[in-house]
Amino acid sequence: EPEVTQTPSHQVTQMGQEVILRCVPISNHLYFYWYRQILGQKVEFLVSFYNNEISEKSEIFDDQFSVERPDGSNFTLKIRSTKLEDSAMYFCASSGTLSSYEQYFGPGTRLTVT
Amino acid sequence: AQSVTQLDSQVPVFEEAPVELRCNYSSSVSVYLFWYVQYPNQGLQLLLKYLSGSTLVKGINGFEAEFNKSQTSFHLRKPSVHISDTAEYFCAVSRTGGGNKLTFGTGTQLKVEL
Numbered sequence: 001e002p003e004v005t006q007t008p009s010h011q012v013t014q015m016g017q018e019v020i021l022r023c024v025p026i027s028n029h030l031y032f033y034w035y036r037q038i039l040g041q042k043v044e045f046l047v048s049f050y051n052n053e054i055s056e057k058s059e060i061f062d063d064q065f066s067v068e069r070p071d072g073s074n075f076t077l078k079i080r081s082t083k084l085e086d087s088a089m090y091f092c093a094s095s096g097t098l099s100s101y102e103q104y105f106g107p108g109t110r111l112t113v114t
Numbered sequence: 115a116q117s118v119t120q121l122d123s124q125v126p127v128f129e130e131a132p133v134e135l136r137c138n139y140s141s142s143v144s145v146y147l148f149w150y151v152q153y154p155n156q157g158l159q160l161l162l163k164y165l166s167g168s169t170l171v172k173g174i175n176g177f178e179a180e181f182n183k184s185q186t187s188f189h190l191r192k193p194s195v196h197i198s199d200t201a202e203y204f205c206a207v208s209r210t211g212g213g214n215k216l217t218f219g220t221g222t223q224l225k226v227e228l
Contacts, residue, residue: 004157031213043158043204045215056215091157093216101146101165101212105158 002026004106006092012112013082021077021109023092032075033093033103034067036060043091049075082113116141116207120219127195128227135190135222137179137205144210147188149179152202152221161203164188165210175199200226 005024013019025032034046047057049067066078075094079086089110093103117140127133139145149161162173169181179190188205202221208214 033215035216042220043206043216043218045217048213048215050213055213058215093158095213101208101214102148102160102163103216104160105150107157 002104004092004094004104006090006106006109008109009107010110010112012114015084015113016081019079019082019111021079021090021092021111023075023077023106024073025075025092025094026096026104027073029094029096029104031055031095031103032067032069033095034077035091035093035105036088037091037108038085038088046077046090079111082111084113087111087113116143116145116209116217118205118207118217118219120205120222122222123220124223124225126225126227129197130194132193133191133195133199133224135203135205135224137188137190137219139186139188139205139207141186141207141209145207146210147179147181148206148208148216149173149177149188149190150204150206150218151175152204154201158204161190195224195226197226197228199224 007022032049037043047061048055064080068076089108091108092106095103119138147164150158164171164181172178204221205219206216
């Protein structure tokens with residue numbers, strides 16, 4: 001069964017450093033998303049991406065964040081200058097055709113900013 | 115905007131007993147409704163979804179949920195739980211149509227005891 005994959009599973013970085021989180025969505029899917037879950041809190045939407053551009057973003061997704069689909073398979077989330085409060089589990093998700101609305105989630109990347 | 119309320123943060127239950135996890139939502143537009151499960155240290159897995167049609171939807175692992183438009187609820191039920199059902203359960207909502215973000219509730223920790 002196709003699945004969303006994410007690398008790395010755990011990333012530790014120092015405050016102020018740039019990080020790139022990588023995702024490989026399900027191959028024939030059209031929509032891509034990033035969510036995050038701070039420890040003990042609910043899952044929050046960050047950004048959605050369709051047709052090579054951002055379709056929606058949340059207030060959390062400020063200028064420090066960017067997304068890119070550099071080739072036909074990868075979908076990345078970049079945080080330019082990490083802050084302590086960026087420590088969270090980051091989930092990538094994808095959804096398929098226009099008639100399929102369920103989002104499939106990857107296993108997540110745990111980002112720890114020290 | 116949409117919002118989701120899961121009033122029960124924790125639900126303890128004995129094995130083979132029935133369980134109901136409550137979810138209420140708020141939205142000014144038509145929505146799709148979802149239940150996701152998160153096992154420890156894993157990503158989110160879709161349990162079931164309501165898009166349209168029959169208000170009783172069946173999902174994986176013996177779970178079912180009923181959409182009640184008048185009460186804006188989408189409660190999750192299972193007639194007989196197993197130890198392996200111990201996990202965090204998230205109710206989520208999105209606007210109808212493709213590519214829309216999920217708004218999650220705060221989650222309910224289901225703990226199944228012997």
